[in-house]
Amino acid sequence: MPKSAALLSCVVPVYNEEAVIASFLKALNATLQTLGYAYEILVIDDGSTDNTPQVIEEIRKEIPLRYLRFSRNFGKEKALSAGLDFARGKAVILLDADFQHPLELLSQFIKEWEAGYDMVYAVRTDRRGESFIKRCCAKTFYQLTSKMNRIHIPPNAGDFRLLDQKIVRAIQQLPERNRFMKGLYSWVGFKQKAVEFEVQPRAHGTSQWHFYSLLDLAITGITSFTAFPLRMIALGGIGVASFAIIYAAWIIVSTLLFGIKTPGWATIVTTITFFGGLQLFALGVVGEYIGRVFDEVKGRPHYIIDEALSFDDTQA
Ligand code: UDP
Ligand code: MG
Numbered sequence: 001m002p003k004s005a006a007l008l009s010c011v012v013p014v015y016n017e018e019a020v021i022a023s024f025l026k027a028l029n030a031t032l033q034t035l036g037y038a039y040e041i042l043v044i045d046d047g048s049t050d051n052t053p054q055v056i057e058e059i060r061k062e063i064p065l066r067y068l069r070f071s072r073n074f075g076k077e078k079a080l081s082a083g084l085d086f087a088r089g090k091a092v093i094l095l096d097a098d099f100q101h102p103l104e105l106l107s108q109f110i111k112e113w114e115a116g117y118d119m120v121y122a123v124r125t126d127r128r129g130e131s132f133i134k135r136c137c138a139k140t141f142y143q144l145t146s147k148m149n150r151i152h153i154p155p156n157a158g159d160f161r162l163l164d165q166k167i168v169r170a171i172q173q174l175p176e177r178n179r180f181m182k183g184l185y186s187w188v189g190f191k192q193k194a195v196e197f198e199v200q201p202r203a204h205g206t207s208q209w210h211f212y213s214l215l216d217l218a219i220t221g222i223t224s225f226t227a228f229p230l231r232m233i234a235l236g237g238i239g240v241a242s243f244a245i246i247y248a249a250w251i252i253v254s255t256l257l258f259g260i261k262t263p264g265w266a267t268i269v270t271t272i273t274f275f276g277g278l279q280l281f282a283l284g285v286v287g288e289y290i291g292r293v294f295d296e297v298k299g300r301p302h303y304i305i306d307e308a309l310s311f312d313d314t315q316a
Contacts, residue, residue, distance in 0.1 A: 009041075022055050079303075112195065118164040119163050121185070144222065145221055154186070167190055
């Protein structure tokens with residue numbers, strides 16, 4: 001089948017976007033009409049507490065939409081997973097509802113997909129709109145993960161991307177609840193292509209991401225892909241123990257040679273608190289992994305659907 005006869009799916013995760021969602025969906029619909037493909041738009045409402053559902057109800061009269069609402073806020077990653085679960089297209093495009101992902105890029109995505117790439121992802125050329133601290137954290141995170149993981153997560157690539165159906169199927173086979181999507185996209189492999197873009201300022205409101213949720217995402221990114229931190233703790237333990245043995249030998253020798261000097265309590269207190277802290281840190285790292293194992297073994301569904309419109313096959 002020629003690709004142009006194929007269906008395209010657009011997945012839009014939405015959380016409290018009443019101000020922009022109507023204009024965004026209109027703009028998206030207009031752009032999709034120019035691409036020459038049959039298409040469907042899936043709006044995944046991640047438990048919005050504002051008027052987003054009502055606004056979408058209105059816009060559904062104008063634009064054919066498939067609309068799914070979660071029973072509460074499960075997070076963007078879960079919303080994207082739901083989108084992938086229900087998308088029927090030969091290719092699935094993921095994009096944010098706040099106009100930060102330029103719609104002009106869609107035609108470029110399609111071009112690369114038609115040229116044979118299975119995944120086309122957008123890479124932001126600069127992160128100027130973000131605070132210095134956020135940029136530093138992002139940079140450190142990408143450096144850390146690329147050193148620790150065996151897979152390469154391209155820096156500055158987000159969820160804005162096109163996935164061929166075979167990538168969608170591959171991602172669906174990954175059962176984990178701690179879903180670090182950026183890592184999963186890389187993990188599955190296939191032929192991937194980067195396209196550059198300049199991230200737009202948010203059309204309205206502020207990002208739903210806060211320091212704690214970003215930190216949580218970063219820790220998920222590390223712990224769900226590598227046991228490297230655990231190994232570092234073991235190696236660190238060996239290092240510290242070796243140092244202690246050498247130091248003990250030195251104390252014995254110096255006592256024999258120079259006699260017993262009055263020991264300094266400051267040294268002892270510092271050492272005890274330092275190693276107390278180190279042990280708590282190590283426990284915390286182990287705890288992170290145990291916490292994630294705990295989440296996985298409970299085997300709870302990834303999300304709960306409250307309402308599904310234009311879904312005849314709601315079986316998540
Ligand atoms: N979003 C979501 N669930 C959330 C937070 C955000 O579905 O818990 C959606 C949001 O409506 C938007 C997209 O995910 O369409 C990106 O969110 P945001 O702009 O807050 O994140 P950023 O652009 O800073 O990555
Ligand atoms: Mg945004």
